[in-house]
Structures are given as structure tokens and as C-alpha cells.
Amino acid sequence: GDSVTQTEGLVTLTEGLPVMLNCTYQSTYSPFLFWYVQHLNEAPKLLLKSFTDNKRPEHQGFHATLHKSSSSFHLQKSSAQLSDSALYYCALSDQNNYAQGLTFGLGTRVSVFP
Amino acid sequence: AQTIHQWPVAEIKAVGSPLSLGCTIKGKSSPNLYWYWQATGGTLQQLFYSITVGQVESVVQLNLSASRPKDDQFILSTEKLLLSHSGFYLCAWSLGGLFAEQFFGPGTRLTVL
Structure with missing residues (x-):
């Protein structure tokens, strides 16, 4: 079955440093990948999604590239801000589960310190 | 524009x-609907999904049930609450299909004492 793996449970870093969150997946078909961000006491919001035309999606300084060869969709930002402290989920959609919806990873909590 | 509303915002209930x-979702016809649960400090756990009125599929029950009485309404319920039911309950919708991202409601914070 489909699965999404986020290897880091917690990432702590200093403001201004780069951040990369890992996301790898297993899927029988060619999936679409998503990143969601959840700030404290709020609902998850869509941050990025993969495109079909090899464009690199970017939003709020974050970007991610879908690498089918390595089954990865890592999230990156060149300079972290205090407001980036949140829980980040990687998720996938493919032909196996488009009724059930997205398959989410366990999430990575990011804490940015001054 | 589509809006998603959850009620109540927060609830404190007794065990049992x-x-x-x-x-409720307004502004979208026949959306796919989802219920998620999130323990405090925990990860998202999908509970139920529905792609049409009257039909609900269970992913993880946790002694809860769900119903979709109207196209734009999704209800989560139980007759007897457990302490383990405490957490954050999120409703989400999507258009379905391969490309369809999910959009989450504001959530309901449940505390069971």
C-alpha cells in the first residue's frame, strides 16, 4: 500500500539558517505529493503541491522538488523565520486512494529559535 | 467561495x-468529506471519509461513528465518550480525484474529563 515517511520528528534550528524536511514515499502509481503546515491550535493548510510539468512549486519561501527516481519530495527553505515554527506534513495522492483521500506522513515539528 | 464550518469550536464532556x-461545507457541490483526529501534540489520524450522501467509510473507528445526512454535512458521534477521545477533530473536504488537495476546517477541541 501507499506510505509516506518523514524521518525527522523534530527539527530545531536558529533563525536565518536553512531548513530541509525529508519526505519519501511508496506508491504503486505515479503519485502527486503535497506539503501541509499546521501552526499551533490551527488547522493544517496546504503549503505546496507537486506539478505534472516539472515546475518547482514555491510558496512563502519554501520549495520542494519531486524526484521520482528516489521517491522523494523534500521541503526546503534557505532562511528559516520564527514564524515557520509549526508542524509540517507530507502527503500523497494516487490512483490507489483518491476516494479515501491523502495519505499523510507522521509529521515533522519545526522549532525556530532566535 | 467555499467555506467549511465546524461546530462546536470546543467542548468539555464527561466520560460516558x-x-x-x-x-458543513458551503459553495461546493458533492465534495468528498473526511474526519481526522489529532491527539494533543500528535499526528493526524484519518477516521472516516465519504464520497456521497448516505455513504461513509471507516478508516479507524476509535469507538466513533460518522454519518452524512446531507450533501454538505458530515457528523461525527459516539454514545459513550472515553478519555482517549480527547483531542482535536478536523473535518476536511476535497473535490476528489487524483489532483485533489484537501481543505481543512477550523477544528473542534474536545476535552473529556
């Missing part, structure tokens, strides 16, 4: 009491 949480 009944519960009903609601979700």
Missing part, C-alpha cells in the same frame, strides 16, 4: 457522555 460534532 454522548458526543456529536458537525461539519
